[in-house]
Amino acid sequence: MPVSIISLDLDNTLWHAEPTLIAAEKAMLGWLQDFSPDVLVRARERGWSHYRKQTLAENPELVHRVSELRLKALQLLMLDCGLSQDASKQAAQGAFDCFWSARQNVSLFPETRTVLDQLKREFSLISITNGNADVEHIGLNDYFIYSLRAEEIGIGKPDPAIFQHALAQINAQPESCIHVGDHIIDDIQGAAEFGIKTIWFNWQNQSQNVDVQPDRIITELRELPQAIASLAD
Known part of the structure:
Protein backbone atom coordinates (compact mmCIF):
# COMPACT_ATOMS: atom_id res chain seq x y z
CA MET A 1 0.00 0.00 0.00
CA PRO A 2 1.50 3.37 -0.98
CA VAL A 3 2.14 5.94 1.73
CA SER A 4 -0.37 8.79 1.67
CA ILE A 5 -0.38 9.99 5.31
CA ILE A 6 2.45 11.67 7.22
CA SER A 7 1.88 11.84 10.97
CA LEU A 8 3.91 14.40 12.89
CA ASP A 9 4.67 14.93 16.53
CA LEU A 10 4.70 18.62 17.54
CA ASP A 11 6.86 19.48 20.58
CA ASN A 12 10.56 19.04 19.79
CA THR A 13 9.70 17.95 16.26
CA LEU A 14 8.41 21.15 14.68
CA TRP A 15 9.86 23.45 17.36
CA HIS A 16 12.05 23.35 20.47
CA ALA A 17 9.55 22.92 23.28
CA GLU A 18 11.57 23.59 26.41
CA PRO A 19 12.09 27.37 25.98
CA THR A 20 8.36 27.80 25.34
CA LEU A 21 7.37 25.74 28.37
CA ILE A 22 9.81 27.62 30.60
CA ALA A 23 8.43 30.95 29.36
CA ALA A 24 4.85 29.74 29.92
CA GLU A 25 5.64 28.69 33.50
CA LYS A 26 7.26 32.08 34.09
CA ALA A 27 4.19 33.85 32.72
CA MET A 28 1.93 31.82 35.01
CA LEU A 29 4.06 32.63 38.05
CA GLY A 30 3.93 36.29 37.07
CA TRP A 31 0.15 36.08 36.96
CA LEU A 32 0.13 34.52 40.44
CA GLN A 33 2.39 37.30 41.73
CA ASP A 34 0.00 39.94 40.40
CA PHE A 35 -3.01 38.06 41.75
CA SER A 36 -1.62 37.48 45.23
CA PRO A 37 2.01 37.41 46.38
CA ASP A 38 0.91 35.05 49.17
CA VAL A 39 -0.26 32.48 46.62
CA LEU A 40 3.07 32.64 44.82
CA VAL A 41 4.93 32.26 48.12
CA ARG A 42 2.87 29.17 48.95
CA ALA A 43 3.48 27.69 45.50
CA ARG A 44 7.22 28.15 45.93
CA GLU A 45 7.28 26.94 49.54
CA ARG A 46 5.54 23.66 48.82
CA GLY A 47 6.73 23.40 45.23
CA TRP A 48 4.46 23.46 42.19
CA SER A 49 5.16 19.75 41.69
CA HIS A 50 3.55 19.03 45.08
CA TYR A 51 0.16 20.21 43.84
CA ARG A 52 0.53 18.42 40.53
CA LYS A 53 1.49 15.13 42.21
CA GLN A 54 -1.34 15.37 44.72
CA THR A 55 -3.85 16.13 41.98
CA LEU A 56 -2.61 13.23 39.88
CA ALA A 57 -2.70 10.87 42.87
CA GLU A 58 -6.34 11.80 43.46
CA ASN A 59 -7.21 11.83 39.74
CA PRO A 60 -5.01 9.25 37.95
CA GLU A 61 -7.25 9.44 34.89
CA LEU A 62 -5.76 12.89 34.20
CA VAL A 63 -2.28 11.56 33.40
CA HIS A 64 -2.79 12.30 29.69
CA ARG A 65 -5.17 15.24 30.17
CA VAL A 66 -2.45 17.76 30.87
CA SER A 67 -4.60 20.90 30.68
CA GLU A 68 -7.21 19.63 33.11
CA LEU A 69 -4.44 18.34 35.39
CA ARG A 70 -2.81 21.78 35.54
CA LEU A 71 -6.14 23.50 36.11
CA LYS A 72 -7.08 21.21 38.99
CA ALA A 73 -3.60 21.55 40.52
CA LEU A 74 -3.99 25.32 40.41
CA GLN A 75 -7.38 25.01 42.10
CA LEU A 76 -5.76 22.92 44.83
CA LEU A 77 -3.13 25.61 45.33
CA MET A 78 -5.81 28.29 45.67
CA LEU A 79 -7.78 26.20 48.16
CA ASP A 80 -4.59 25.63 50.14
CA CYS A 81 -4.24 29.41 50.35
CA GLY A 82 -7.69 29.75 51.89
CA LEU A 83 -9.77 30.78 48.88
CA SER A 84 -13.34 29.55 48.57
CA GLN A 85 -14.30 26.91 46.01
CA ASP A 86 -15.72 29.48 43.60
CA PHE A 123 0.80 13.82 1.30
CA SER A 124 -2.02 14.38 3.76
CA LEU A 125 -0.60 15.53 7.09
CA ILE A 126 -1.86 14.83 10.59
CA SER A 127 -0.42 15.70 14.00
CA ILE A 128 -0.42 13.65 17.20
CA THR A 129 0.86 15.15 20.45
CA ASN A 130 0.90 14.32 24.15
CA GLY A 131 1.08 18.02 24.96
CA ASN A 132 -1.46 20.84 24.79
CA ALA A 133 0.01 22.78 21.91
CA ASP A 134 -2.81 23.89 19.60
CA VAL A 135 -1.93 24.02 15.89
CA GLU A 136 -4.78 26.45 15.19
CA HIS A 137 -3.54 29.02 17.70
CA ILE A 138 0.06 28.47 16.61
CA GLY A 139 -0.93 29.11 13.01
CA LEU A 140 -0.22 25.69 11.51
CA ASN A 141 -3.77 24.39 11.23
CA ASP A 142 -3.92 24.77 7.45
CA TYR A 143 -1.20 22.16 7.03
CA PHE A 144 -3.11 19.36 8.73
CA ILE A 145 -6.24 17.45 7.76
CA TYR A 146 -6.52 16.20 11.35
CA SER A 147 -4.82 17.01 14.65
CA LEU A 148 -5.08 15.04 17.87
CA ARG A 149 -4.02 15.94 21.40
CA ALA A 150 -3.79 13.06 23.85
CA GLU A 151 -5.91 15.00 26.34
CA GLU A 152 -8.87 14.87 23.95
CA ILE A 153 -9.22 11.10 24.36
CA GLY A 154 -7.29 10.44 27.59
CA ILE A 155 -4.80 8.18 25.81
CA GLY A 156 -1.21 9.18 25.13
CA LYS A 157 1.77 7.97 23.20
CA PRO A 158 3.33 5.40 23.25
CA ASP A 159 0.00 3.58 23.56
CA PRO A 160 -0.72 2.27 20.04
CA ALA A 161 -4.38 3.12 20.67
CA ILE A 162 -3.75 6.82 20.08
CA PHE A 163 -2.33 6.07 16.63
CA GLN A 164 -5.24 3.74 15.95
CA HIS A 165 -7.70 6.46 16.97
CA ALA A 166 -6.06 9.09 14.77
CA LEU A 167 -6.02 6.92 11.67
CA ALA A 168 -9.60 5.80 12.26
CA GLN A 169 -10.74 9.43 12.11
CA ILE A 170 -9.41 9.74 8.56
CA ASN A 171 -10.20 6.18 7.45
CA ALA A 172 -6.54 5.30 6.93
CA GLN A 173 -4.58 2.11 7.49
CA PRO A 174 -1.23 1.95 9.33
CA GLU A 175 0.46 0.69 6.15
CA SER A 176 -0.39 3.99 4.46
CA CYS A 177 1.24 6.11 7.17
CA ILE A 178 4.68 7.25 8.31
CA HIS A 179 5.04 8.77 11.78
CA VAL A 180 7.77 11.31 12.53
CA GLY A 181 8.82 12.28 16.03
CA ASP A 182 11.71 13.02 18.37
CA HIS A 183 10.92 10.56 21.18
CA ILE A 184 12.25 7.05 20.67
CA ILE A 185 9.62 5.48 22.94
CA ASP A 186 6.55 7.72 22.68
CA ASP A 187 6.82 8.28 18.94
CA ILE A 188 8.88 5.50 17.44
CA GLN A 189 8.05 2.52 19.62
CA GLY A 190 4.38 3.48 19.92
CA ALA A 191 3.86 3.93 16.19
CA ALA A 192 5.87 0.83 15.28
CA GLU A 193 3.75 -1.31 17.59
CA PHE A 194 0.71 -0.29 15.55
CA GLY A 195 2.43 -1.19 12.30
CA ILE A 196 3.32 2.34 11.20
CA LYS A 197 6.65 3.10 9.55
CA THR A 198 8.73 5.54 11.58
CA ILE A 199 11.29 8.29 11.19
CA TRP A 200 13.17 9.31 14.30
CA PHE A 201 14.09 13.00 14.33
CA ASN A 202 17.06 12.70 16.66
CA TRP A 203 18.19 16.32 16.60
CA GLN A 204 19.18 16.19 20.28
CA ASN A 205 21.53 13.23 19.75
CA GLN A 206 19.70 10.97 22.19
CA SER A 207 20.86 7.43 22.84
CA GLN A 208 18.76 4.66 21.35
CA ASN A 209 18.07 2.78 24.57
CA VAL A 210 15.23 0.55 23.38
CA ASP A 211 15.11 -2.44 21.07
CA VAL A 212 12.81 -0.83 18.51
CA GLN A 213 14.55 0.18 15.30
CA PRO A 214 13.30 3.27 13.45
CA ASP A 215 12.90 2.83 9.71
CA ARG A 216 14.92 5.99 9.20
CA ILE A 217 16.86 8.41 11.41
CA ILE A 218 17.38 12.09 10.63
CA THR A 219 19.19 14.78 12.61
CA GLU A 220 17.95 17.84 10.71
CA LEU A 221 14.37 18.58 9.71
CA ARG A 222 15.40 19.45 6.16
CA GLU A 223 16.34 15.76 5.71
CA LEU A 224 12.74 14.68 6.26
CA PRO A 225 11.34 14.84 2.69
CA GLN A 226 14.14 12.65 1.37
CA ALA A 227 13.74 10.17 4.24
CA ILE A 228 10.02 9.96 3.55
CA ALA A 229 10.62 9.49 -0.17
CA SER A 230 12.89 6.54 0.57
CA LEU A 231 10.08 4.85 2.54
CA ALA A 232 7.04 5.91 0.54
CA ASP A 233 7.53 3.73 -2.54
Whole structure:
Protein backbone atom coordinates (compact mmCIF):
# COMPACT_ATOMS: atom_id res chain seq x y z
CA MET A 1 0.00 0.00 0.00
CA PRO A 2 1.50 3.37 -0.98
CA VAL A 3 2.14 5.94 1.73
CA SER A 4 -0.37 8.79 1.67
CA ILE A 5 -0.38 9.99 5.31
CA ILE A 6 2.45 11.67 7.22
CA SER A 7 1.88 11.84 10.97
CA LEU A 8 3.91 14.40 12.89
CA ASP A 9 4.67 14.93 16.53
CA LEU A 10 4.70 18.62 17.54
CA ASP A 11 6.86 19.48 20.58
CA ASN A 12 10.56 19.04 19.79
CA THR A 13 9.70 17.95 16.26
CA LEU A 14 8.41 21.15 14.68
CA TRP A 15 9.86 23.45 17.36
CA HIS A 16 12.05 23.35 20.47
CA ALA A 17 9.55 22.92 23.28
CA GLU A 18 11.57 23.59 26.41
CA PRO A 19 12.09 27.37 25.98
CA THR A 20 8.36 27.80 25.34
CA LEU A 21 7.37 25.74 28.37
CA ILE A 22 9.81 27.62 30.60
CA ALA A 23 8.43 30.95 29.36
CA ALA A 24 4.85 29.74 29.92
CA GLU A 25 5.64 28.69 33.50
CA LYS A 26 7.26 32.08 34.09
CA ALA A 27 4.19 33.85 32.72
CA MET A 28 1.93 31.82 35.01
CA LEU A 29 4.06 32.63 38.05
CA GLY A 30 3.93 36.29 37.07
CA TRP A 31 0.15 36.08 36.96
CA LEU A 32 0.13 34.52 40.44
CA GLN A 33 2.39 37.30 41.73
CA ASP A 34 0.00 39.94 40.40
CA PHE A 35 -3.01 38.06 41.75
CA SER A 36 -1.62 37.48 45.23
CA PRO A 37 2.01 37.41 46.38
CA ASP A 38 0.91 35.05 49.17
CA VAL A 39 -0.26 32.48 46.62
CA LEU A 40 3.07 32.64 44.82
CA VAL A 41 4.93 32.26 48.12
CA ARG A 42 2.87 29.17 48.95
CA ALA A 43 3.48 27.69 45.50
CA ARG A 44 7.22 28.15 45.93
CA GLU A 45 7.28 26.94 49.54
CA ARG A 46 5.54 23.66 48.82
CA GLY A 47 6.73 23.40 45.23
CA TRP A 48 4.46 23.46 42.19
CA SER A 49 5.16 19.75 41.69
CA HIS A 50 3.55 19.03 45.08
CA TYR A 51 0.16 20.21 43.84
CA ARG A 52 0.53 18.42 40.53
CA LYS A 53 1.49 15.13 42.21
CA GLN A 54 -1.34 15.37 44.72
CA THR A 55 -3.85 16.13 41.98
CA LEU A 56 -2.61 13.23 39.88
CA ALA A 57 -2.70 10.87 42.87
CA GLU A 58 -6.34 11.80 43.46
CA ASN A 59 -7.21 11.83 39.74
CA PRO A 60 -5.01 9.25 37.95
CA GLU A 61 -7.25 9.44 34.89
CA LEU A 62 -5.76 12.89 34.20
CA VAL A 63 -2.28 11.56 33.40
CA HIS A 64 -2.79 12.30 29.69
CA ARG A 65 -5.17 15.24 30.17
CA VAL A 66 -2.45 17.76 30.87
CA SER A 67 -4.60 20.90 30.68
CA GLU A 68 -7.21 19.63 33.11
CA LEU A 69 -4.44 18.34 35.39
CA ARG A 70 -2.81 21.78 35.54
CA LEU A 71 -6.14 23.50 36.11
CA LYS A 72 -7.08 21.21 38.99
CA ALA A 73 -3.60 21.55 40.52
CA LEU A 74 -3.99 25.32 40.41
CA GLN A 75 -7.38 25.01 42.10
CA LEU A 76 -5.76 22.92 44.83
CA LEU A 77 -3.13 25.61 45.33
CA MET A 78 -5.81 28.29 45.67
CA LEU A 79 -7.78 26.20 48.16
CA ASP A 80 -4.59 25.63 50.14
CA CYS A 81 -4.24 29.41 50.35
CA GLY A 82 -7.69 29.75 51.89
CA LEU A 83 -9.77 30.78 48.88
CA SER A 84 -13.34 29.55 48.57
CA GLN A 85 -14.30 26.91 46.01
CA ASP A 86 -15.72 29.48 43.60
CA ALA A 87 -12.84 31.91 44.05
CA SER A 88 -10.33 29.07 43.63
CA LYS A 89 -11.89 27.97 40.34
CA GLN A 90 -11.94 31.52 39.01
CA ALA A 91 -8.35 32.25 40.01
CA ALA A 92 -7.11 28.90 38.72
CA GLN A 93 -8.73 29.57 35.36
CA GLY A 94 -7.02 32.94 35.13
CA ALA A 95 -3.60 31.46 35.90
CA PHE A 96 -4.18 28.59 33.49
CA ASP A 97 -5.29 30.90 30.68
CA CYS A 98 -2.09 32.89 31.11
CA PHE A 99 0.00 29.71 30.91
CA TRP A 100 -1.90 28.32 27.94
CA SER A 101 -1.61 31.50 25.91
CA ALA A 102 2.15 31.68 26.46
CA ARG A 103 2.46 27.95 25.77
CA GLN A 104 1.22 28.52 22.20
CA ASN A 105 3.94 31.10 21.52
CA VAL A 106 6.39 28.63 19.99
CA SER A 107 9.45 29.39 17.87
CA LEU A 108 9.36 27.05 14.90
CA PHE A 109 12.55 25.46 13.68
CA PRO A 110 13.81 27.50 10.70
CA GLU A 111 12.97 24.70 8.25
CA THR A 112 9.52 23.83 9.62
CA ARG A 113 7.27 25.76 7.25
CA THR A 114 9.39 24.95 4.20
CA VAL A 115 9.29 21.24 5.00
CA LEU A 116 5.55 21.30 5.75
CA ASP A 117 4.88 23.13 2.49
CA GLN A 118 6.82 20.48 0.59
CA LEU A 119 5.15 17.55 2.33
CA LYS A 120 1.66 18.96 1.96
CA ARG A 121 2.03 18.97 -1.81
CA GLU A 122 2.48 15.18 -1.83
CA PHE A 123 0.80 13.82 1.30
CA SER A 124 -2.02 14.38 3.76
CA LEU A 125 -0.60 15.53 7.09
CA ILE A 126 -1.86 14.83 10.59
CA SER A 127 -0.42 15.70 14.00
CA ILE A 128 -0.42 13.65 17.20
CA THR A 129 0.86 15.15 20.45
CA ASN A 130 0.90 14.32 24.15
CA GLY A 131 1.08 18.02 24.96
CA ASN A 132 -1.46 20.84 24.79
CA ALA A 133 0.01 22.78 21.91
CA ASP A 134 -2.81 23.89 19.60
CA VAL A 135 -1.93 24.02 15.89
CA GLU A 136 -4.78 26.45 15.19
CA HIS A 137 -3.54 29.02 17.70
CA ILE A 138 0.06 28.47 16.61
CA GLY A 139 -0.93 29.11 13.01
CA LEU A 140 -0.22 25.69 11.51
CA ASN A 141 -3.77 24.39 11.23
CA ASP A 142 -3.92 24.77 7.45
CA TYR A 143 -1.20 22.16 7.03
CA PHE A 144 -3.11 19.36 8.73
CA ILE A 145 -6.24 17.45 7.76
CA TYR A 146 -6.52 16.20 11.35
CA SER A 147 -4.82 17.01 14.65
CA LEU A 148 -5.08 15.04 17.87
CA ARG A 149 -4.02 15.94 21.40
CA ALA A 150 -3.79 13.06 23.85
CA GLU A 151 -5.91 15.00 26.34
CA GLU A 152 -8.87 14.87 23.95
CA ILE A 153 -9.22 11.10 24.36
CA GLY A 154 -7.29 10.44 27.59
CA ILE A 155 -4.80 8.18 25.81
CA GLY A 156 -1.21 9.18 25.13
CA LYS A 157 1.77 7.97 23.20
CA PRO A 158 3.33 5.40 23.25
CA ASP A 159 0.00 3.58 23.56
CA PRO A 160 -0.72 2.27 20.04
CA ALA A 161 -4.38 3.12 20.67
CA ILE A 162 -3.75 6.82 20.08
CA PHE A 163 -2.33 6.07 16.63
CA GLN A 164 -5.24 3.74 15.95
CA HIS A 165 -7.70 6.46 16.97
CA ALA A 166 -6.06 9.09 14.77
CA LEU A 167 -6.02 6.92 11.67
CA ALA A 168 -9.60 5.80 12.26
CA GLN A 169 -10.74 9.43 12.11
CA ILE A 170 -9.41 9.74 8.56
CA ASN A 171 -10.20 6.18 7.45
CA ALA A 172 -6.54 5.30 6.93
CA GLN A 173 -4.58 2.11 7.49
CA PRO A 174 -1.23 1.95 9.33
CA GLU A 175 0.46 0.69 6.15
CA SER A 176 -0.39 3.99 4.46
CA CYS A 177 1.24 6.11 7.17
CA ILE A 178 4.68 7.25 8.31
CA HIS A 179 5.04 8.77 11.78
CA VAL A 180 7.77 11.31 12.53
CA GLY A 181 8.82 12.28 16.03
CA ASP A 182 11.71 13.02 18.37
CA HIS A 183 10.92 10.56 21.18
CA ILE A 184 12.25 7.05 20.67
CA ILE A 185 9.62 5.48 22.94
CA ASP A 186 6.55 7.72 22.68
CA ASP A 187 6.82 8.28 18.94
CA ILE A 188 8.88 5.50 17.44
CA GLN A 189 8.05 2.52 19.62
CA GLY A 190 4.38 3.48 19.92
CA ALA A 191 3.86 3.93 16.19
CA ALA A 192 5.87 0.83 15.28
CA GLU A 193 3.75 -1.31 17.59
CA PHE A 194 0.71 -0.29 15.55
CA GLY A 195 2.43 -1.19 12.30
CA ILE A 196 3.32 2.34 11.20
CA LYS A 197 6.65 3.10 9.55
CA THR A 198 8.73 5.54 11.58
CA ILE A 199 11.29 8.29 11.19
CA TRP A 200 13.17 9.31 14.30
CA PHE A 201 14.09 13.00 14.33
CA ASN A 202 17.06 12.70 16.66
CA TRP A 203 18.19 16.32 16.60
CA GLN A 204 19.18 16.19 20.28
CA ASN A 205 21.53 13.23 19.75
CA GLN A 206 19.70 10.97 22.19
CA SER A 207 20.86 7.43 22.84
CA GLN A 208 18.76 4.66 21.35
CA ASN A 209 18.07 2.78 24.57
CA VAL A 210 15.23 0.55 23.38
CA ASP A 211 15.11 -2.44 21.07
CA VAL A 212 12.81 -0.83 18.51
CA GLN A 213 14.55 0.18 15.30
CA PRO A 214 13.30 3.27 13.45
CA ASP A 215 12.90 2.83 9.71
CA ARG A 216 14.92 5.99 9.20
CA ILE A 217 16.86 8.41 11.41
CA ILE A 218 17.38 12.09 10.63
CA THR A 219 19.19 14.78 12.61
CA GLU A 220 17.95 17.84 10.71
CA LEU A 221 14.37 18.58 9.71
CA ARG A 222 15.40 19.45 6.16
CA GLU A 223 16.34 15.76 5.71
CA LEU A 224 12.74 14.68 6.26
CA PRO A 225 11.34 14.84 2.69
CA GLN A 226 14.14 12.65 1.37
CA ALA A 227 13.74 10.17 4.24
CA ILE A 228 10.02 9.96 3.55
CA ALA A 229 10.62 9.49 -0.17
CA SER A 230 12.89 6.54 0.57
CA LEU A 231 10.08 4.85 2.54
CA ALA A 232 7.04 5.91 0.54
CA ASP A 233 7.53 3.73 -2.54
